[in-house]
Amino acid sequence: MDSEVARGRALDAAERLFYGRGVQAVGMDDVRGDSGVSLKRLYQLFPAKEQLVVAYLERRDARWRARLAEHVDRYEEPGTRILAVYDWLGQWFAEPDFRGCAWINAYGELGATSAPVADRVRAHKGAFREFLDGLAAGAGLPAAVGGQLFLLAEGAMVTAGVTGGTEPARAAREAARVLLGAAGADTPAADAVGVSPPSATR
Amino acid sequence: MDSEVARGRALDAAERLFYGRGVQAVGMDDVRGDSGVSLKRLYQLFPAKEQLVVAYLERRDARWRARLAEHVDRYEEPGTRILAVYDWLGQWFAEPDFRGCAWINAYGELGATSAPVADRVRAHKGAFREFLDGLAAGAGLPAAVGGQLFLLAEGAMVTAGVTGGTEPARAAREAARVLLGAAGADTPAADAVGVSPPSATR
DNA sequence: AGAAGTGGAGAACGGACGTTCTCTGTGCTT
DNA sequence: AAGCACAGAGAACGTCCGTTCTCCACTTCT
Known part of the structure; x- marks a missing residue:
C-alpha cells in the first residue's frame, strides 16, 4: 500500500473514531483495525498518538x-x-x-x-x-x-x-x-x- | 475523620483536580493524596470513579x-x-x-x-x-x-x-x-x- | 537462484490506573 | 483486660494501552 494511501486511510479512521468516541477512548489498535494500516506503518507515519491527533x-x-x-x-x-x-x-x-x-x-x-x-x-x-x-x-x-x-x-x-x-x-x-x-x-x-x-x- | 468531613474533602480534591487537569488525567490515587482520604474510604463513599465524577x-x-x-x-x-x-x-x-x-x-x-x-x-x-x-x-x-x-x-x-x-x-x-x-x-x-x-x- | 530489504501480523514490554486486599494499629465495648 | 470493629497505609492484582520487537512471507535486484 502506498504511503500516501496509508496516511489517508489512517487519518480517515482516526477521524471517525476520535470524533465519534473521543480521543482517549480510542486506542492505536482501534485505528489499526479500522484503517487496515499496520501498527508498524502507523508509527512510521505518526511517531506518537499525539501527532496522529494533531494531524486529525x-x-x-x-x-x-x-x-x-x-x-x-x-x-x-x-x-x-x-x-x-x-x-x-x-x-x-x-x-x-x-x-x-x-x-x-x-x-x-x-x-x-x-x-x-x-x-x-x-x-x-x-x-x-x-x-x-x-x-x-x-x-x-x-x-x-x-x-x-x-x-x-x-x-x-x-x-x-x-x-x-x-x-x-x-x-x-x-x-x-x-x-x-x-x-x-x-x-x-x-x-x-x-x-x-x-x-x-x- | 467523620464521614461527612471525608466526603467533603474528597469532593474538594476531586473538584480541584478534575476541573484543573481533566477527569481522565487524574487518578483515584491523586484524589487520595490531595484529600487525605484513604482509598478504602474513598471507595466506601463512591463505589466507582464515575460516581465521584457525577458527585463532583x-x-x-x-x-x-x-x-x-x-x-x-x-x-x-x-x-x-x-x-x-x-x-x-x-x-x-x-x-x-x-x-x-x-x-x-x-x-x-x-x-x-x-x-x-x-x-x-x-x-x-x-x-x-x-x-x-x-x-x-x-x-x-x-x-x-x-x-x-x-x-x-x-x-x-x-x-x-x-x-x-x-x-x-x-x-x-x-x-x-x-x-x-x-x-x-x-x-x-x-x-x-x-x-x-x-x-x-x- | 540467492540475498537483502520491506511490510504485515501480532506478541511482548512497560507503565498507568481502577479496584481490592492485607496488615497493622487504635479506640471502644463489656 | 480482652476482644472487636474500623481506619489507614500501601501492596497487590488485573486490565488497558502506547510503543516496540520478533518472526515470517514476499518482492526485487544481481
Whole structure:
C-alpha cells in the first residue's frame, strides 16, 4: 500500500473514531483495525498518538473551513453571507454522526494536558473568528460584531452537541439577524434571506 | 475523620483536580493524596470513579447556580438582571484557576462514553437555560430570547476557556444588550446599567 | 537462484490506573 | 483486660494501552 494511501486511510479512521468516541477512548489498535494500516506503518507515519491527533485536527480543520467557505460563497449579498454561516451550521448539526465541535471536545479532553492539541484548537477557533470578522467587514460592520457572531456560533455548536438538536442553529441565526439589523448592516431586512442560493439555480 | 468531613474533602480534591487537569488525567490515587482520604474510604463513599465524577458535577452545579442567582438577585430591574449574568460570567472568567466550563469540558471528555456524566451535563445546561428563560420572561420577553441569551453565554464560556481571556463576557453582554433592545424589553437603554448594584450601597 | 530489504501480523514490554486486599494499629465495648 | 470493629497505609492484582520487537512471507535486484 502506498504511503500516501496509508496516511489517508489512517487519518480517515482516526477521524471517525476520535470524533465519534473521543480521543482517549480510542486506542492505536482501534485505528489499526479500522484503517487496515499496520501498527508498524502507523508509527512510521505518526511517531506518537499525539501527532496522529494533531494531524486529525489539522486535516479536519482544513476541510471544515473549506466547506463553510464554499457554502458562504454561494451568496453575494454581505448580510446573506453572514446568515448563511448559521444555515450551514444547521446542516452540520443535522448530520447523523454529528457529535458536537471536534475542537471543543478535544480541548475538553486534552487541552489541559497536551499543548500541541490546545494550540491546534486555538488556531482553528482563531481562523473561524477571522473568517467571521471578514464577513462582518464585508457588510460594513465593526470587528466587535464579528466577535458577537462568533459567540453565537460557538454557543450553537456546544448546545447542539450536548442536546443533539438542530434548532440552536436557527436560534443563533435569528439572533445574528437582529444584531445585523441593529448594527445597520448593508443588508435587507431579510426573513426571506437565505432560502435559496442566488446562483445555485440548478 | 467523620464521614461527612471525608466526603467533603474528597469532593474538594476531586473538584480541584478534575476541573484543573481533566477527569481522565487524574487518578483515584491523586484524589487520595490531595484529600487525605484513604482509598478504602474513598471507595466506601463512591463505589466507582464515575460516581465521584457525577458527585463532583452535581455539587459544583448547585454552587455555580447559587452564586449566579445570588449575583443576579442583587438587581431588580429585569433588563439589568439579564445583563448581570454576563457581568458575573466575566468575574468567573477572571478567576485565576478558570479553565473553561466544567460541564462542557466533561462532556467533551466523557459524553460519548459515560451516560451518567452526559446526563449531568444536560441537566446543568438545562437548568441554566431555564434560569435565563425565567429572566427573559421577567422582562416580558419570549422564551426564544432566552435561548439566544443562552447561546451567547455558552459561546462566551467556550471562548474564554480556549483563549483564556475575559473579554468574551463583555462581547456577550453587549450582544445581549442589543438583543434586549430589539426585542423591546421593559428596560432602560442602559450603558449605565450594571455598573453598581442598586441596593449594595455599602 | 540467492540475498537483502520491506511490510504485515501480532506478541511482548512497560507503565498507568481502577479496584481490592492485607496488615497493622487504635479506640471502644463489656 | 480482652476482644472487636474500623481506619489507614500501601501492596497487590488485573486490565488497558502506547510503543516496540520478533518472526515470517514476499518482492526485487544481481
